[in-house]
Amino acid sequence: MSFSSLGLAPELADAVAGIGYEQPTAIQAAAIPAALRGADVLGSAQTGSGKTAAFALPMVHALISGKRERRGLYGLVLVPTRELATQVGEAIRKLVQRLPQPVKVSIAFGGVSINPQMMALRGGTDIMVATPGRLLDLVEHNALKLDATSVLVLDEADKLLDMGFSEEIASILAKLPARRQNLFFSATFPPAVQALASAMLREPVRIEASNEEAHEPDILQRAIEVDAPRRTQLLRQLIKQEKWSRVLVFVATKYASEHVADKLRRNGVRAEAFHGDFSQGARTEVLADFKSGRLQVLVATDVAARGIDIARLPVVVNYDLPRSPADYTHRIGRTGRAGESGVAVSFVSADTEAHFRLIENRQQKRVPRERIAGFEPVQQAAAPVASDPNGGIKGKRKSKKDKLREAAAQGKSDG
Structure with missing residues (x-):
């Protein structure tokens, strides 16, 4: 299978080959045709599975093939960390740098001055990769509008929720057009992630690519x-x-x-x-x-x-x-x-x-x-620890709730 066989524009397939992409990964082969059809996608994918190209290539294809329906920001990619914002944004820039038509890719994250990021958005942008908090800052400063966005990507959705971005995501969703394409990727699907996916996606194409290749790393x-x-x-x-x-x-x-x-x-x-x-x-x-x-x-x-x-x-x-x-x-x-x-x-x-x-x-x-010579352990195990049914592991230290319950019980016994 080749990238051109997935339905990408010839110049985009050539650009991909020019940067050394030989064959699509499993998630790319499944997600790209679905995204090109305009379907919502729900992908289970680990970091390193090739999912950035899986969601970026269909967006770039729409931008260069005249299938774009609205002006303004076309594609928005939300990521949990500044490092991932840089990593994803630079990967997309690499995909578009060989194209005959210019595609502007912008990156924004907190922890640095907002002014250079606002300056970079003068004249607009085609694809924005951002952390949720900084994206809302840019919108509040009128540096970016979301009302014409055609595609929303949530990358590493589980980490977005783990890091407490649920309120920011809700605010962003309220500012986006109701009619849009959603591409949703997560390594794990705890209840909160499942609930968000259910609220966002319409009859999504489901893609399972957690174990990307047939062999384990x-x-x-x-x-x-x-x-x-x-x-x-x-x-x-x-x-x-x-x-x-x-x-x-x-x-x-x-x-x-x-x-x-x-x-x-x-x-x-x-x-x-x-x-x-x-x-x-x-x-x-x-x-x-x-x-x-x-x-x-x-x-x-x-x-x-x-x-x-x-x-x-x-x-x-x-x-x-x-x-x-x-x-x-x-x-x-x-x-x-x-x-x-x-x-x-x-x-x-x-x-x-x-x-x-x-x-x-x-x-x-x-x-x-x-055991390493000279470092053989001599300490004995303490009281056994209890496992958390949600997948975590409770240590020996008492939680605040446990301490409050004990204090309340002690108060009753003292009375």
Whole structure:
């Protein structure tokens, strides 16, 4: 199968071939013909499945083939993070740069001055890739109108809702024409995502492309038993012993991100923290250093790492285990991409053993436990942890509600 066989305009098919796209991926082969027909699309797709071209190519086709019905902004793509906005926007720009007709693609996200983004919208734009909050800012400043938009794309809808954008999405939907095409992509479909899809989509074409290729990514999963206080020392030894050139290390908190990165730097490892308090300029600089190899280790929180794409990343380390099995899948999927092999290492202590077993059960894969000489664990497991029926894992710390209930009960008994 070729891109031209999907019904794309010849000049667009030629442009795609010119940038090295040889054959459509599974989601592209299914989504592009449906989108060209004007149908709504509901796609289940992981990051790296090729979904950007799946929704971008039909929009570009309409723009260059004279099938555009309205003037003004034609296609709007909503994404959860600034890194993903840049990644998706640049990918679309790459698709259109070889076309004889100009197609203007704009990118907008928060955390930076709005003025350059407003200036870039002078004269209008054809396709806008934006985070929800900044998009609404642009609309309020009269830099952009949504009343003529023909196509709305929600990319990584589950993350959009996870990050608390439901109110912003509702405001944006109210400003868009009722008559439009909707392309909806998500890696997971919890109830909130299903409800949003049901409200937005009209008789959508459903596409399942979570496991993009017939084979699974080539990721070696390792689980190393170690006492929690010795994880940083073990990480340092593994970096040296295994000769890891670049490592993305996941931790649970901003403090842990700074603490672990500082410990590594003190021992001669080129490491930097990466968390949600970073300014956009700092985020861009740190990512550029990591991608170029000037940084060897990036110690990141889940929120900060959402949407970043590091080509040929050899190793991911779960210093702190993720809260849910779905997050585990997202994390380790940062390596072993585009046909490359990768390694995903998880540190497992006595207190997190039950946590990791739940992750194994959900992915239906047992990961053999390892012990590294000199780092054999000595701590014993604490009280068992309870699993959350929604997929998360409850720790031993009591919630606020639990504490309030206990206080109320204590008050009654004291009375």
